Amino acid sequence: MTWETVIGLETHVELATRTKIFCACTTAFGGEPNTHCCPVCMGMPGTLPVVNRKVVEYACRAGLALNCTITRRNRFDRKNYFYPDLPKAYQISQLYLPIARDGHVEIETEGGKDTIRIHELHMEEDAGKLVHDPWTDQTRCDYNRCGVPLIEIVTEPDFRTAEQVIAYLEQLKSTLEYLGVSDCKMQEGSLRCDVNLSVRPAGSRELGTRTEMKNLNSFKAITRAIQYEARRQIELLEEGKRVVQETRRWDDNKDATFSMRSKEDAQDYRYFPEPDLPPLELSEAYLEELRAKQPEMAGARKERYQREYGLPEYDAGLITGQKALVDFFEAAVDLGAPAREVSNWMLGEMMRRLKEEGLEPRQMKLTADNLASLIQMVEEGVINRNTAAKVFRAVFPDNADVRDYVHKHGLEQVQDMSLVKRTVEEVLAEHPDAVADFRQGSQKILGFLIGQTMARLKGKADPRAVSQEVRQQLEG
Numbered sequence: 001m002t003w004e005t006v007i008g009l010e011t012h013v014e015l016a017t018r019t020k021i022f023c024a025c026t027t028a029f030g031g032e033p034n035t036h037c038c039p040v041c042m043g044m045p046g047t048l049p050v051v052n053r054k055v056v057e058y059a060c061r062a063g064l065a066l067n068c069t070i071t072r073r074n075r076f077d078r079k080n081y082f083y084p085d086l087p088k089a090y091q092i093s094q095l096y097l098p099i100a101r102d103g104h105v106e107i108e109t110e111g112g113k114d115t116i117r118i119h120e121l122h123m124e125e126d127a128g129k130l131v132h133d134p135w136t137d138q139t140r141c142d143y144n145r146c147g148v149p150l151i152e153i154v155t156e157p158d159f160r161t162a163e164q165v166i167a168y169l170e171q172l173k174s175t176l177e178y179l180g181v182s183d184c185k186m187q188e189g190s191l192r193c194d195v196n197l198s199v200r201p202a203g204s205r206e207l208g209t210r211t212e213m214k215n216l217n218s219f220k221a222i223t224r225a226i227q228y229e230a231r232r233q234i235e236l237l238e239e240g241k242r243v244v245q246e247t248r249r250w251d252d253n254k255d256a257t258f259s260m261r262s263k264e265d266a267q268d269y270r271y272f273p274e275p276d277l278p279p280l281e282l283s284e285a286y287l288e289e290l291r292a293k294q295p296e297m298a299g300a301r302k303e304r305y306q307r308e309y310g311l312p313e314y315d316a317g318l319i320t321g322q323k324a325l326v327d328f329f330e331a332a333v334d335l336g337a338p339a340r341e342v343s344n345w346m347l348g349e350m351m352r353r354l355k356e357e358g359l360e361p362r363q364m365k366l367t368a369d370n371l372a373s374l375i376q377m378v379e380e381g382v383i384n385r386n387t388a389a390k391v392f393r394a395v396f397p398d399n400a401d402v403r404d405y406v407h408k409h410g411l412e413q414v415q416d417m418s419l420v421k422r423t424v425e426e427v428l429a430e431h432p433d434a435v436a437d438f439r440q441g442s443q444k445i446l447g448f449l450i451g452q453t454m455a456r457l458k459g460k461a462d463p464r465a466v467s468q469e470v471r472q473q474l475e476g
Contacts, residue, residue, distance in 0.1 A: 001238070002202040005230045006210075007159035010194040011172060013151050013182045014126065015058045021125050021149035022049030022092065029188050033131075033142040041125075041147030043088020048276050051076075055149040056099070056280060058181040059123045060290050062151055063100030065175050065297065066118055070287055074099045075279035076123070079269045084141050085128035093152075095271045097279070098122035105175075107167040116168050117156040124150050145189075151181075157196070157207065162226040166219050169193065170321070174298050177323040192217040195226060198243070199233045208233070209243040213250050213257055225250040229257050301326065309339035318347055324361035331368035337375045345371055349392045357397075365399040374402045384462055387411050411460060424469045427452045438474050446470065 020027055023040035040047045063070050077095045103118035126148040132139045153172065159165050173191060176182045184191045193216045198208035213229060216222045228250075233243050248257040296304070298320045305316040319325045325346065332342040350371075354364060371392075378388050383406055395405055406412060427449060428435050438445045446467075453466050 003199045003230075003234050003237075004202045004204070005160055005226070006157045006198050006200060006207060007165060007226065008157035008196040008210075009153075009155045009159070009165065009168070010196070011153045011169070012126075012192050012194070013062075013153065013176060013184070014190040015055055015149040015151060016180065016182050017052060017054045017058065017149055019052060020147035021052050021055050021123070022147055025147060027148050029185075029190075031144055033140070034144065036144040037146055042143060043090075049092065051277060051280070052149060055123060056282075057290065058149075058179075059099050059121065059151050060282070060287065061179050061294065062153075062176060062181055063103065063121050064287075064291060064294060065179055066100070066103040066105060066121065066153070066172075068100035068103030068118060068121055070100050070282060071097055072282050072284075072287075073097065073279055074282070076274040076277045077271045078274045079124075079271055081269055083127070084139070085130050085143075085146075087128070087141075087143060087146065091125060091127065092274055092277070093124035094122035096273070099280075105168060105171055107164060107171055109161070109163045109167050111161070111163070114158070114164060116158045116164075119154045119156050121151055121153050124152060126150050157198075162223045165195070165222060165226060169219065169222070174321060174323065178295055178297050178326075180295075186217045186219075189215075189217060193222060195222065195229075197226060197229050197233070199230055199237065208237075209245050211243065211245065211257075212247045214247055214260070216250055221250060221252055224252075224255060225257060228255065232257065305339075309333075309343075311339065311343055315343050315347055319343060322361055328361065328368050328371075332372045332375075335369055335372040337372040338379075341375050342371065345375065345392070349389060350396075353393065353396045364396070366396050367399055370395065370399055370402055377402065377406065381462060382406065382412055384460070386459055386463070421469055421473075423456050424453050424466070424473055427456065428470075428473060435474065446474075449474075 014027070017027060019025060020041055023038055025038050025041055026036050028036065040049060060070055074094065074097045076092050079091045079093045079095070080089065081091070082089050098120040100121040101119070103121065105116045105118065107114050107116060126145050128141055128143040128146045130139050131142055155168070159168070169191075173184045176191075177184055182190055186192065195213045195216060196210050197213070198210035200206060200208040211229060211233070213225050216225055229248070236243055244259075244262075246262050247260045249260045250257050302313075302316045302320040305311045305320065306313055309316075311319070319329050329339075329342055329346060333339050350364075350366070353359075354361060374388055374392060377383050378385055383391065387406075391402055391405055391411065394400070395402055431449065431452065434445045434449055438449070449470050450463070450467050453470060454461060454463060457466070
């Protein structure tokens with residue numbers, strides 16, 4: 001029998017506000033345990049929450065960018081459950097009237113283009129974190145994360161492959177970074193995903209029993225978890241067994257999922273309207289103001305880069321795929337560096353170094369003004385491109401000033417054409433056989449002679465001038 005995998009996602013995104021959703025505590029990542037919390041986010045008796053206006057703005061802007069309908073009158077609800085990382089034994093979320101609904105995201109994979117429907121986007125507060133110490137066999141609670149503002153983006157079960165899931169998450173991550181509403185640092189938990197997965201016979205319209213895999217925070221883990229869980233469920237069904245609806249935990253080290261608890265439904269949380277917060281009324285004028293503030297997104301920017309700068313579609317797509325790359329590219333171009341040159345350096349040497357050092361673009365120290373200076377030095381003939389590549393590799397780790405580095409290491413290009421001429425004469429005199437081969441029609445020997453000349457000049461001459469001089473003397 002042929003089986004089809006059906007997947008829906010619930011993506012939790014920490015918003016990039018300075019303070020929490022219902023109090024003035026900092027949202028800064030890290031810090032000593034239990035130092036970023038107060039009576040409000042700890043749920044102490046007698047405290048009252050106050051909605052952070054910026055959280056509402058960010059949630060609306062995300063909803064608009066994801067083609068959602070904004071709920072003009074939305075409200076918070078109380079979700080009751082008992083777990084050590086939730087000190088007040090309930091979470092303030094949105095169930096009945098979420099802030100945004102009925103959106104969609106267009107994705108493209110090798111299988112073609114697809115539309116992923118978004119069921120809803122709602123605001124809620126994050127819970128704390130449990131830290132297990134294997135040496136003492138103790139689990140301790142860190143409540144710093146309690147009250148950090150989240151949006152949860154819930155899709156319809158429109159995915160059929162892990163490739164589609166990753167394409168959607170990459171598109172979602174890019175959109176949120178362009179908006180500036182989240183840093184989307186998956187390694188810090190700013191973007192994490194719950195995967196709801198079931199399998200069914202191919203061609204069937206009835207959904208199978210689903211399981212939920214919680215808090216996956218890397219594309220690699222998401223891909224492997226989907227592949228494993230689909231295979232596990234298919235094996236169960238082919239053995240005549242049944243799939244149990246449950247929440248499962250992904251273990252990266254064991255490359256497998258493990259049962260955590262039975263899967264809860266909405267009624268298990270005993271939702272009711274949050275009594276301490278009034279409904280939010282959003283005017284059309286407010287939403288129009290937010291629409292006017294929306295930035296140019298990746299798709300539009302990609303088309304503009306092709307149109308204005310003449311970048312190939314592939315190159316423009318790579319640069320606009322990450323906001324950090326866009327910021328770097330535009331800063332360098334604004335400083336006067338030719339756009340095509342900036343793109344070539346970014347997608348060549350820069351991406352190579354990022355990969356070698358295992359860095360994200362936003363983590364590198366190299367600045368746009370330093371790359372612009374390097375490009376300018378090549379254009380001015382101060383150094384040639386081969387030397388520039390060596391300089392780039394040298395200054396990349398610490399962003400050392402390229403002009404200082406070139407001057408300090410004596411890498412300025414040889415401008416003395418009489419020296420170039422004499423060096424070519426010496427090389428040709430030392431390689432009479434090569435000269436004879438060239439004059440008998442062997443063009444490939446030309447590269448050897450140019451290379452010998454460049455080596456003798458320590459790579460500091462203009463390769464075009466050297467090539468011209470070698471050819472001139474050979475043909476003279």
